[in-house]
Amino acid sequence: MRVQEQAMRVREQAMRRALIIVLGLGPMLVAGLLAAQNIDYQPDPSWQAPAPAAARPNPQAGSPELAAGGRKLFLRICARCHGAEGGGLKNAADLQLPVVQRQTDGALFWKITNGNQRRGMPSFSGVPEMQRWQIVLYLRTLAAEKEKQK
Amino acid sequence: MNLRNLPLAVVLLALTPAVFAQDTPYFVTYDHHLEEPGNLEISVSNNLGIPRTGQPVFAAPLLELEYGVKAWWTTEFYLEGQSRERDSTIFTGWRLENRFRPLAREHRINPVLYFEFENVNEGSRIMKELVGHASSFDEPNADLRRAHARELETKLILSSTAHDWNISENFIVEKNLTENEGYEFGYSLGVWRPLARIASAKDCRFCRENFIAGLELYGGLGSTEQFGFHDTAHYLAPVIRWNVTDDSAIVLSPAVGLTSGSNPLLLRFKYQYEVNGFGRKVASLFRSKQ
Numbered sequence A: 001m002r003v004q005e006q007a008m009r010v011r012e013q014a015m016r017r018a019l020i021i022v023l024g025l026g027p028m029l030v031a032g033l034l035a036a037q038n039i040d041y042q043p044d045p046s047w048q049a050p051a052p053a054a055a056r057p058n059p060q061a062g063s064p065e066l067a068a069g070g071r072k073l074f075l076r077i078c079a080r081c082h083g084a085e086g087g088g089l090k091n092a093a094d095l096q097l098p099v100v101q102r103q104t105d106g107a108l109f110w111k112i113t114n115g116n117q118r119r120g121m122p123s124f125s126g127v128p129e130m131q132r133w134q135i136v137l138y139l140r141t142l143a144a145e146k147e148k149q150k
Numbered sequence B: 001m002n003l004r005n006l007p008l009a010v011v012l013l014a015l016t017p018a019v020f021a022q023d024t025p026y027f028v029t030y031d032h033h034l035e036e037p038g039n040l041e042i043s044v045s046n047n048l049g050i051p052r053t054g055q056p057v058f059a060a061p062l063l064e065l066e067y068g069v070k071a072w073w074t075t076e077f078y079l080e081g082q083s084r085e086r087d088s089t090i091f092t093g094w095r096l097e098n099r100f101r102p103l104a105r106e107h108r109i110n111p112v113l114y115f116e117f118e119n120v121n122e123g124s125r126i127m128k129e130l131v132g133h134a135s136s137f138d139e140p141n142a143d144l145r146r147a148h149a150r151e152l153e154t155k156l157i158l159s160s161t162a163h164d165w166n167i168s169e170n171f172i173v174e175k176n177l178t179e180n181e182g183y184e185f186g187y188s189l190g191v192w193r194p195l196a197r198i199a200s201a202k203d204c205r206f207c208r209e210n211f212i213a214g215l216e217l218y219g220g221l222g223s224t225e226q227f228g229f230h231d232t233a234h235y236l237a238p239v240i241r242w243n244v245t246d247d248s249a250i251v252l253s254p255a256v257g258l259t260s261g262s263n264p265l266l267l268r269f270k271y272q273y274e275v276n277g278f279g280r281k282v283a284s285l286f287r288s289k290q
Helices: A002-036 A064-077 A105-114 A129-149 B003-015 B278-286
Strands: B040-050 B058-070 B073-084 B089-100 B110-121 B148-162 B165-176 B183-194 B211-223 B234-242 B248-257 B265-275
Touching: A064 A129, A105 A129, B089 B148, B183 B234, B234 B265
Parallel strands: none
Antiparallel strands: B040 B058, B040 B265, B058 B073, B073 B089, B089 B110, B110 B148, B148 B165, B165 B183, B183 B211, B211 B234, B234 B248, B248 B265
């Protein structure tokens, strides 16, 4: 009987500890995510895609399944500066912000292709063209994810 | 740097996260893709030369450290050696190069300016570029290592991206600062293309998207004393690059000699490893604790 009581007490203690960890880590995780987001990001006004480039449609717009490949590329190429969820680290843009998401697919493609030397973003023209469009496709899902979180 | 920081620097290097390098499979030709700012690329490569019958096989290993200073400026430091069958292994010298990209945006033709200082001896066989006339390789390494040359090399790199193809042309001028040999000239042309245009969703290593194939053509164009193709070496070299992981790659290239002054075959091999945010990590070692 005493053995059973002791086992129950140990189980209760373990559950209490798990609850403390979850309650403690939850706000920390949220705070971490918020801190990882570069909400103060100010776009470079002189970094604008030329009108013909901005007007280019994404040739993969009708194939949303390709966004999964875009996510893989994003994590490899972009996440180091923009964060795994695109929230922006250091000086890099928060890609979830409306100021970014309002831009056309063509404008985002142009920015990936050309980079912005003033802000330290390299040109990624070495990445195959269709893969750059895949990244654009994935960037659109970041906005959808944010809406879902609301 | 305080020596106490050395183990920490090694640990930081090992723990640095992986990054995706902009892939270039060339051995000799340069395109307009520079190293990402703050990143360090470490490469070890070897040039195995199969000469004509009766001449000894040679191997020329090379260590390259490439650092992205700015988005428009990449610097690189080389250490090289050479080992020859029935002879010896020698250190052949060092090189320091800088590449500058004057135009910020992508254009139909993207120029890059290249400047390199070489402090090498006559035993050098890495063949990072070919200039001037074909050189004989008859003397023993003991003699070759005594003949030093300080050279200044400049290149005009023109590179274009057409859909998924890269097309690059390099024009080379080299001046020996130790001896008056006039100016020596060379060229290098290259094309490459990834084997897959679309990235798959799965994290695969052997799928086509991780391979890039290309072709290089390079050789000497004589000197101001005798310009042209006479007595020059030229090579045609298929290249293939495999991105083994997100941060490392293996590059292979068998180069076929096209003239009597060329070696019949060169076998080139390179392993590359990219270190992300290297500059920032090193700078943090020197930062004040406050």
